[in-house]
Amino acid sequence: SQKIEQNSEALNIQEGKTATLTCNYTNYSPAYLQWYRQDPGRGPVFLLLIRENEKEKRKERLKVTFDTTLKQSLFHITASQPADSATYLCADAQSNFGNEKLTFGTGTRLTIIP
Amino acid sequence: EAGVTQFPSHSVIEKGQTVTLRCDPISGHDNLYWYRRVMGKEIKFLLHFVKESKQDESGMPNNRFLAERTGGTYSTLKVQPAELEDSGVYFCASRSSGGLNSPLHFGNGTRLTVT
Numbered sequence: 001s002q003k004i005e006q007n008s009e010a011l012n013i014q015e016g017k018t019a020t021l022t023c024n025y026t027n028y029s030p031a032y033l034q035w036y037r038q039d040p041g042r043g044p045v046f047l048l049l050i051r052e053n054e055k056e057k058r059k060e061r062l063k064v065t066f067d068t069t070l071k072q073s074l075f076h077i078t079a080s081q082p083a084d085s086a087t088y089l090c091a092d093a094q095s096n097f098g099n100e101k102l103t104f105g106t107g108t109r110l111t112i113i114p
Numbered sequence: 115e116a117g118v119t120q121f122p123s124h125s126v127i128e129k130g131q132t133v134t135l136r137c138d139p140i141s142g143h144d145n146l147y148w149y150r151r152v153m154g155k156e157i158k159f160l161l162h163f164v165k166e167s168k169q170d171e172s173g174m175p176n177n178r179f180l181a182e183r184t185g186g187t188y189s190t191l192k193v194q195p196a197e198l199e200d201s202g203v204y205f206c207a208s209r210s211s212g213g214l215n216s217p218l219h220f221g222n223g224t225r226l227t228v229t
Contacts, residue, residue, distance in 0.1 A: 004156070031214065032214050032215055036220075041222065042222050042223075043118070043205050043221050043222045044157070044205075044218075044220045045220070046217030046218065046219070049217065089157070093214035094214070095213065099162065099169060099172070100162060100169075100170070100213070100214055101147070101173070102149075102159065102218065104157040104158070106155070
């Protein structure tokens with residue numbers, strides 16, 4: 001079965017630098033890969049989605065890339081700010097005969113240091 | 115628009131007791147999901163409703179868990195009898211139609227502690 005791996009449990013980045021988070025999948029290429037942000041005590045909040053046939057997606061200071069050869073998605077936050085500190089989750093969105101679900105990674109806890 | 119709301123936010127019960135979690139999705143969202151995160155693990159799928167019908171309940175751990183969505187609006191998830199390993203955070207999420215390229219909207223979860 002598909003496994004989503006976010007290898008960095010925690011990442012500390014200096015304010016103003018670019019934070020890069022990694023998401024690897026083990027089996028088939030996700031049709032859609034979604035990225036969420038989760039703050040302590042809150043539910044995940046959707047950030048960006050990238051399709052299998054897309055190489056890159058941007059939204060303001062956020063950028064997601066998708067490399068099917070490496071079985072990897074990278075999530076970048078440019079000009080990082082302390083308010084970007086949170087746990088970031090990637091998820092494989094699967095659909096199988098109408099059965100739809102997300103398979104999540106364990107997340108990367110990002111801390112932006114002022 | 116109001117987001118997904120879950121009640122209670124926290125629940126502490128003893129092993130063997132019953133607990134019922136409630137989720138109110140965003141109005142008009144036909145798709146409703148339950149997910150769970152146990153300590154140190156990833157968020158895992160439990161089940162998926164489309165309106166009042168269970169579309170996929172392959173993630174339900176065992177028959178001590180019962181989910182309902184009468185009338186296709188709010189949903190409840192009952193655990194009876196609760197065991198220690200049921201402790202975790204239970205998230206509800208909803209989505210409008212549009213397939214997996216539309217995002218899920220999550221509630222803030224119910225933290226369940228079974229002692």
